Amino acid sequence: MRREDLFSVMESVTARDLTELASIKGRLVVLERKRSSLEKELAAVVQEIETIRKSVAKRWSKRSKASLKTGEAKGAGAGRGKRVAQPALASLIVEVLKQKKKALGINQLCDAVLKEKQYQTDSKNFKGQLRVLVYKNEKGLFKKTAPGLFTLA
Numbered sequence: 001m002r003r004e005d006l007f008s009v010m011e012s013v014t015a016r017d018l019t020e021l022a023s024i025k026g027r028l029v030v031l032e033r034k035r036s037s038l039e040k041e042l043a044a045v046v047q048e049i050e051t052i053r054k055s056v057a058k059r060w061s062k063r064s065k066a067s068l069k070t071g072e073a074k075g076a077g078a079g080r081g082k083r084v085a086q087p088a089l090a091s092l093i094v095e096v097l098k099q100k101k102k103a104l105g106i107n108q109l110c111d112a113v114l115k116e117k118q119y120q121t122d123s124k125n126f127k128g129q130l131r132v133l134v135y136k137n138e139k140g141l142f143k144k145t146a147p148g149l150f151t152l153a
Contacts, residue, residue: 089133092117094141094152103149106131 096112097104104112110127113119123129134142134150143153 086119087117089113089119089130090139090141092119093130093134097142097150097152103145103151105148105150106134109134109150 092113093109096109096117099116100108100112106127110130113130114121114126121129137153140153142150145151
């Protein structure tokens with residue numbers, strides 16, 4: 001830029017314009033820093049996702065190879081072992097309540113189904129699953145006799 005042009009620009013700029021430009025520049029600097037920080041954070045998240053995907057893929061490929069060696073069929077259930085057919089959870093709860101002939105709480109029902117009926121589950125929150133089944137009572141099998149106690153309807 002020539003000197004004469006610079007002087008003509010300086011003559012047309014007010015102090016208010018300079019203050020506004022300084023404010024805008026400050027905001028841009030802050031936003032650029034934030035963008036840089038977010039880009040780094042995003043890169044770390046992307047890296048973690050890729051690491052997890054590779055780990056899962058590696059684990060499942062090992063299981064698939066192992067199941068082929070043992071002669072298991074590929075497809076649903078490969079690498080998990082055989083599943084045993086079980087009665088429906090609701091029918092087991094009905095059996096327990098018939099046997100006990102009294103109102104039971106969720107903890108008692110849960111223990112009876114798992115121990116006495118030898119129900120097999122991989123659920124991390126089986127008690128919660130049982131609680132939802134009994135409280136929803138969609139089939140009308142259970143009756144709430146007191147807070148937290150259930151019997152057959």
